[in-house]
Amino acid sequence: MNIWVTYSRRKSHCASECGLPIKAGDPIVVAKHFKEVSDTKRITLYFYKHFDCWVKDAKMYLQQNPFVAAGNHTGRPKTMNLSEEDKATRLKLLQRKACLDQQLRKKLKIAEPELKDLESIARIQSQLAGVTLEIAQVGGIPTSWIEDMLN
Numbered sequence: 001m002n003i004w005v006t007y008s009r010r011k012s013h014c015a016s017e018c019g020l021p022i023k024a025g026d027p028i029v030v031a032k033h034f035k036e037v038s039d040t041k042r043i044t045l046y047f048y049k050h051f052d053c054w055v056k057d058a059k060m061y062l063q064q065n066p067f068v069a070a071g072n073h074t075g076r077p078k079t080m081n082l083s084e085e086d087k088a089t090r091l092k093l094l095q096r097k098a099c100l101d102q103q104l105r106k107k108l109k110i111a112e113p114e115l116k117d118l119e120s121i122a123r124i125q126s127q128l129a130g131v132t133l134e135i136a137q138v139g140g141i142p143t144s145w146i147e148d149m150l151n
Helices: 051-064 083-110 120-136 142-148
Strands: 002-007 028-036 042-050
Touching: 028 051, 042 051, 051 083
Parallel strands: none
Antiparallel strands: 002 028, 028 042
16 A cells, blocks of 8 residues: 555545545545455445545554563564684585585486485485584574474
């Protein structure tokens, strides 16, 4: 939804509860809303409100939905306090895990079970377990890896 303030260029009715007409030249708030009708089609809806009605509606919304402090969990996660050597080691381990994941996906993508190389799949999985143990010593295991292991 896009919202902006402008002057009315024509007569209209306020979309708020006041129901009073909007005259040409009155300051108004215009809300442009996109409504999906189907996968390929959407409708654009415009809502016009008196500026004072919009402010009154906004204050009413804020009264109904009071502010709740987010606490210490706002923004993106903070970086770990690691030495430069540990950062480099951790990056190499993350890259190694990504490489092994890609190799495993390629091996598992083969549709015919008789063509799958089960020994190499087992070897890659054991290497993944080793990388997981190594990275636990350098900053801990990423939570996404734990979620992947549980799924």
